Amino acid sequence: MLEKLLKNKMKVFFVVALVLLLAAVRAFENSLFYDPFSGYFKNDYLNLPFPEFDGVGLFFGMTFRYFLNALISLAIIYVLFNDGKLTQFASFLYVVFFIILISIFFLLITFSDQHHNFLLFYVRRFLIQPLFLLLFVPAFYYQKLQKR
Numbered sequence: 001m002l003e004k005l006l007k008n009k010m011k012v013f014f015v016v017a018l019v020l021l022l023a024a025v026r027a028f029e030n031s032l033f034y035d036p037f038s039g040y041f042k043n044d045y046l047n048l049p050f051p052e053f054d055g056v057g058l059f060f061g062m063t064f065r066y067f068l069n070a071l072i073s074l075a076i077i078y079v080l081f082n083d084g085k086l087t088q089f090a091s092f093l094y095v096v097f098f099i100i101l102i103s104i105f106f107l108l109i110t111f112s113d114q115h116h117n118f119l120l121f122y123v124r125r126f127l128i129q130p131l132f133l134l135l136f137v138p139a140f141y142y143q144k145l146q147k148r
Contacts, residue, residue, distance in 0.1 A: 014079045021072050034061035070094040073133040101127050
């Protein structure tokens with residue numbers, strides 16, 4: 001019993017440490033990543049034109065941030081479920097969602113007449129925040145319960 005309790009304490013410790021890493025990514029976002037849309041969406045973005053941006057820098061900044069969040073999120077999923085196949089499946093989903101979302105993001109900023117700013121806001125949010133973790137953990141937990 002004590003061994004099981006200690007194992008769970010370590011699991012909780014690792015999950016808390018990883019969540020703190022996600023918080024650190026958020027806390028240092030302005031110094032770590034190039035994102036001119038950060039300030040844009042803090043203002044009245046529905047009535048403002050898009051800010052000037054470097055497309056290549058923006059792509060690499062968002063890609064780095066997305067995959068940094070994804071790696072930390074995958075570590076959380078692995079610690080919680082201790083299942084390599086599940087973590088591999090989540091990795092596949094992260095890559096597929098990235099390809100879809102980054103394509104939509106750049107299509108919107110390239111071809112949008114700025115009437116779809118709210119859509120751009122939410123696509124960007126999924127790219128820069130670990131929102132998939134909030135979707136995957138309950139889904140994977142429910143799946144584990146259904147297997148029993």
